[in-house]
Amino acid sequence: MLTKTFPVSDTADHDPLVQVRAAVKTYGPTKALAGVTLDVRAGEVFGVVGHNGAGKSTLMRVLSGLDAVDSGSVQIGGAGRPSERGFPGVRMAYQEGSLAHELTVYENIYLSSRNWIPDKRWHKPASARAAARLDEIFPDHTISPSDYVDDLPLADRQMVEIARATIADDLRLLILDEPTESLSGSAVDHLYAYVRKLRDSGHAIILVSHRLKEILSVCDRVAVMKDGAVVSTHHAASVTEQDLFLAMGGEVAIQTAGRGATKIAADSSRPVAVNVPMLTVDGAATQIVAHKGEVIGLAGIAGQGQEQVLDRLWRRSGDVEVSPALAYVPGDRQRSGILPIWNVARNLTITALPGLSRTGLRQADKEDSLVAEWVDRLKIRGGANAAIAGLSGGNQQKVIVARAFASDADTILLDDPFRGVDVHTKVELYQLIKSEARKGRTIIWYSSENSEMQHCDRAYVLRAGRIAGELHGSEITDERIISLSFAEAGEPRP
Numbered sequence: 387m388l389t390k391t392f393p394v395s396d397t398a399d400h401d402p403l404v405q406v407r408a409a410v411k412t413y414g415p416t417k418a419l420a421g422v423t424l425d426v427r428a429g430e431v432f433g434v435v436g437h438n439g440a441g442k443s444t445l446m447r448v449l450s451g452l453d454a455v456d457s458g459s460v461q462i463g464g465a466g467r468p469s470e471r472g473f474p475g476v477r478m479a480y481q482e483g484s485l486a487h488e489l490t491v492y493e494n495i496y497l498s499s500r501n502w503i504p505d506k507r508w509h510k511p512a513s514a515r516a517a518a519r520l521d522e523i524f525p526d527h528t529i530s531p532s533d534y535v536d537d538l539p540l541a542d543r544q545m546v547e548i549a550r551a552t553i554a555d556d557l558r559l560l561i562l563d564e565p566t567e568s569l570s571g572s573a574v575d576h577l578y579a580y581v582r583k584l585r586d587s588g589h590a591i592i593l594v595s596h597r598l599k600e601i602l603s604v605c606d607r608v609a610v611m612k613d614g615a616v617v618s619t620h621h622a623a624s625v626t627e628q629d630l631f632l633a634m635g636g637e638v639a640i641q642t643a644g645r646g647a648t649k650i651a652a653d654s655s656r657p658v659a660v661n662v663p664m665l666t667v668d669g670a671a672t673q674i675v676a677h678k679g680e681v682i683g684l685a686g687i688a689g690q691g692q693e694q695v696l697d698r699l700w701r702r703s704g705d706v707e708v709s710p711a712l713a714y715v716p717g718d719r720q721r722s723g724i725l726p727i728w729n730v731a732r733n734l735t736i737t738a739l740p741g742l743s744r745t746g747l748r749q750a751d752k753e754d755s756l757v758a759e760w761v762d763r764l765k766i767r768g769g770a771n772a773a774i775a776g777l778s779g780g781n782q783q784k785v786i787v788a789r790a791f792a793s794d795a796d797t798i799l800l801d802d803p804f805r806g807v808d809v810h811t812k813v814e815l816y817q818l819i820k821s822e823a824r825k826g827r828t829i830i831w832y833s834s835e836n837s838e839m840q841h842c843d844r845a846y847v848l849r850a851g852r853i854a855g856e857l858h859g860s861e862i863t864d865e866r867i868i869s870l871s872f873a874e875a876g877e878p879r880p
């Protein structure tokens with residue numbers, strides 16, 4: 387059941403629901419918002435795109451009432467300032483999540499939606515609200531309201547975060563900050579179907595995303611942010627991904643990412659760097675094999691055993707073969723990525739330290755130059771001495787990627803590593819992977835985005851923990867991955 391309906395005809399011709407004028411917000415020396423002006427109307431889906439660190443999340447925190455601007459003005463639904471509960475009718479699903487991990491799903495729903503759930507005997511109504519909204523938005527979900535958030539995988543936590551944000555009887559503006567970075571394809575489709583329904587009932591939705599295709603398919607208008615300001619606003623129907631890419635300040639054309647990886651893929655005379663015993667979907671014994679210098683993809687629908695393969699390698703479980711020096715890039719940076727009390731430099735060098743120290747003594751100058759090189763190479767906004775917790779989400783993720791590549795590991799495990807990283811940086815990271823593979827590093831890469839897998843030499847498609855097929859070079863396409871992901875065991879391979 388959708389919340390209250392606001393007829394579009396009643397609202398679209400009137401003042402915009404959201405009016406931001408010359409909004410400035412600084413954090414210490416950083417001008418996160420440098421004079422933002424924008425309007426959002428009821429009955430529209432409004433996209434916001436921009437590089438990591440462009441100011442998108444800061445603007446969203448201001449609109450949700452969590453942060454106040456230093457100067458300029460923000461008006462939402464006629465209110466010029468938020469109450470302690472934020473602006474009326476505004477709810478937000480946060481990029482990094484806002485759930486209390488030690489509580490259950492329904493306890494979280496109760497805490498954030500107390501206005502709409504009775505205070506006495508609240509367990510059942512909170513549980514019913516949680517289940518109903520999850521069923522409505524994500525009909526295939528397998529979450530129970532009594533699950534502890536900490537026990538849920540990232541994608542399920544993200545679904546709860548989104549469902550939580552929509553439970554408000556007075557909802558007028560829903561803000562979704564990178565909501566699909568950890569969702570699988572069908573969950574993404576379900577979310578956007580729900581977003582369209584909300585829009586059609588007169589709500590406003592602001593969608594922040596690096597996925598330009600999604601932005602163009604669901605939004606009515608799109609604002610491009612750069613260096614803390616809105617530099618242009620477009621009708622989604624009249625722009626292309628490339629237009630947005632250029633408006634964001636793209637110097638590298640999207641196509642330069644190129645297909646395929648190292649071109650040494652077929653060279654099986656190279657030594658085997660990784661061997662993981664597996665079963666095919668038909669139950670026959672097989673292996674995932676990577677030769678030194680290969681980029682190997684683990685593809686398929688999310689949650690089909692790709693992360694377990696990485697985990698077996700990382701833990702070196704008995705039956706796997708893998709080189710001694712390993713590095714791992716987690717996608718779940720909040721749980722297993724950043725070391726929040728340290729700065730960028732220490733987060734970046736933590737796994738490189740053994741290679742940088744001589745007879746046990748740290749060599750500060752080598753550390754400094756390694757940090758400077760990677761901060762520059764990945765354009766980590768904030769610099770070496772910034773507290774990592776103050777970095778934007780995408781910049782935090784870049785530090786975790788840099789940490790692995792700055793180490794002396796010869797095999798690098800990538801667990802959906804580019805969540806929240808902007809399109810330009812992704813292009814550079816794809817090139818980095820290829821050049822590091824050419825130098826002899828072996829890369830095992832799980833990605834929930836099929837299009838990323840085309841940068842691999844070979845990809846294994848996993849289904850229910852087994853190998854559904856192996857694709858080489860130009861065979862690695864969205865269509866082939868999807869058809870292998872869904873074919874029944876015993877059927878002829880697509």
Ligand SMILES: Nc1ncnc2c1ncn2[C@@H]1O[C@H](COP(=O)(O)OP(=O)(O)OP(=O)(O)O)[C@@H](O)[C@H]1O
Nearest residue numbers: 413418438439440441442443444776777778779780
């Ligand atoms: N709490 C904070 N303390 C210090 N600096 C901050 C804080 N929050 C944001 N910043 C800085 O403000 C700038 C804008 O960050 P913001 O998170 O708004 O970017 P973003 O566009 O959402 O990036 P991303 O795409 O990576 O999520 C960044 O330089 C960031 O380091």
